[in-house]
Every structure is written in structure tokens, then in C-alpha cells.
Amino acid sequence: NAGVTQTPKFRVLKTGQSMTLLCAQDMNHEYMYWYRQDPGMGLRLIHYSVGEGTTAKGEVPDGYNVSRLKKQNFLLGLESAAPSQTSVYFCASSWNGTATRSGANVLTFGAGSRLTVL
Amino acid sequence: AQSVTQLGSHVSVSEGALVLLRCNYSSSVPPYLFWYVQYPNQGLQLLLKYTTGATLVKGINGFEAEFKKSETSFHLTKPSAHMSDAAEYFCAVRPYGGSQGNLIFGKGTKLSVKP
Numbered sequence: 001n002a003g004v005t006q007t008p009k010f011r012v013l014k015t016g017q018s019m020t021l022l023c024a025q026d027m028n029h030e031y032m033y034w035y036r037q038d039p040g041m042g043l044r045l046i047h048y049s050v051g052e053g054t055t056a057k058g059e060v061p062d063g064y065n066v067s068r069l070k071k072q073n074f075l076l077g078l079e080s081a082a083p084s085q086t087s088v089y090f091c092a093s094s095w096n097g098t099a100t101r102s103g104a105n106v107l108t109f110g111a112g113s114r115l116t117v118l
Numbered sequence: 119a120q121s122v123t124q125l126g127s128h129v130s131v132s133e134g135a136l137v138l139l140r141c142n143y144s145s146s147v148p149p150y151l152f153w154y155v156q157y158p159n160q161g162l163q164l165l166l167k168y169t170t171g172a173t174l175v176k177g178i179n180g181f182e183a184e185f186k187k188s189e190t191s192f193h194l195t196k197p198s199a200h201m202s203d204a205a206e207y208f209c210a211v212r213p214y215g216g217s218q219g220n221l222i223f224g225k226g227t228k229l230s231v232k233p
Contacts, residue, residue: 004161040127042208042223043162058220090161105150105169105212107221109161 002026004110006091012116013081021076021113023091030096032074033058033107034066036087043090049074050096081117089113120145120213124224132232137181137196139227141209144190150212151192152221153183157205165207168192179203204231 004025013019023032033048035058045058049068063085065077074093078085092107125140143149150169154162166177173185179202183194192209206228210221 040225042122042225043221044223045220048220092161105152105167106164107154107162109163111159111161 006110006113010114018079023074025093029093031094033092034076035090083117086117120222122224124227128228130230131199134198137199139194141192143211152210153194154208155205199231201231
């Protein structure tokens with residue numbers, strides 16, 4: 001029962017390099033999200049998706065792009081990495097359901113991807 | 119804009135003592151409320167949630183939280199701390215009418231438990 005899997009777990013980039021973080025979930029969840037976590041800042045939503053082929057901006061989308069070509073995968077891309085993007089990135093997924101459904105509104109998180117941009 | 123305030127970035131208690139982690143939100147309409155826990159080098163996992171109904175919510179590992187509308191609070195408590203409770207705790211709200219996953223997180227409270 002894998003849940004949400006993120007790859008890679010660690011990555012070091014030089015300023016200006018590009019990379020893609022992959023998130024995969026095996027729970028058939030409709031919604032998927034990318035958050036970043038910085039010390040003393042909590043979690044901030046970067047982008048999210050409510051279904052295959054759809055994406056939307058969150059609180060801090062600048063410098064990132066996303067794609068949801070398959071329901072189970074959600075990719076986060078950095079086209080030109082900057083030191084300000086040094087962070088721990090978390091992917092999460094959830095059901096698209098009403099509040100009466102037991103799993104509604106509950107996010108399942110991956111273990112995180114630690115990115116350092118030099 | 120909605121906001122979540124967690125009082126105290128670090129809380130230290132002795133093993134067996136009461137745990138109280140504070141969370142206040144700003145909203146004119148009661149939102150959905152959550153507490154998540156993050157153990158070192160892991161992702162977040164749900165402790166408990168309040169959506170509707172009973173205002174005292176019980177979660178995993180002996181934690182509970184009470185929604186108090188008049189105080190716009192959702193404080194997390196546990197009667198007796200255990201060493202395994204050492205972790206970072208995040209309060210989160212989903213604004214009323216907001217999309218799932220568009221949670222607003224507090225900045226977190228790191229709980230230390232002394233033997």
C-alpha cells in the first residue's frame with residue numbers, strides 16, 4: 001500500500017538548471033497538490049489539480065510549472081532553478097467528495113523531496 | 119484573507135504532562151479545521167479534523183481538539199505526553215466554500231517531550 005510516492009528524495013541543483021519532481025499516487029484520488037515547506041513558514045500551496053488534464057495556481061506558483069497527464073501522476077517542474085527555491089517539497093492527494101464522506105477533505109502526503117539550489 | 123495562528127513555535131513538556139497546542143483562525147464563517155503531525159523526515163499525517171457536528175473531536179494517539187466558535191479556536195490537547203509524541207504539529211483550515219486541499223496551514227509548533 002504505497003500511498004503517495006515522491007521522486008527524487010534529494011536533489012542538488014545549480015542556479016539556472018532545470019528539473020522535475022514526480023509524484024505518484026495509487027489511491028485513485030482525483031485531487032493532487034504540490035506544497036513547499038520552509039522553516040517557520042508552514043506549508044504553502046504551489047499548484048494543484050482537480051483532475052487529469054487540469055491544473056491551477058496556488059499561493060506561490062511563480063517559477064514552477066505542473067502537469068497532470070495521468071490521473072495518478074502529478075509533475076512539478078522548475079525551468080530555471082533559483083536559490084529561493086531551496087525547500088522541501090511535498091506532494092499530496094485527496095478524494096473529491098462531500099464533507100460526509102469519511103475521507104473527504106483529508107490529504108495524504110508523500111515523504112517529501114529536499115531540493116537545494118546552489 | 120484567512121489566516122491561522124499557532125501560538126508558540128516550540129513547546130516543551132515532561133513525559134506524562136498535559137500537552138496543549140494552540141490554534142486560532144480568522145474567519146467569519148466556521149471553516150473546516152485540521153491538525154496534522156509531522157515526524158522527523160516524514161510527510162504530514164492527519165491527527166484529527168472538524169467539519170460539522172460535535173465540537174470535541176478525538177483523533178489518533180490520544181489527541182483531541184475542541185472547536186470553539188466564539189473564540190475562533192481549535193486547540194489540540196493530550197492528557198499525558200509520551201516520548202513518541204515529539205514531532206511538529208500543524209493546524210490547518212479549509213475556508214468555508216474553499217476547494218479541497220486549498221488548506222491554509224499555520225507555521226507549526228514543534229513539541230519536545232522531556233523524560
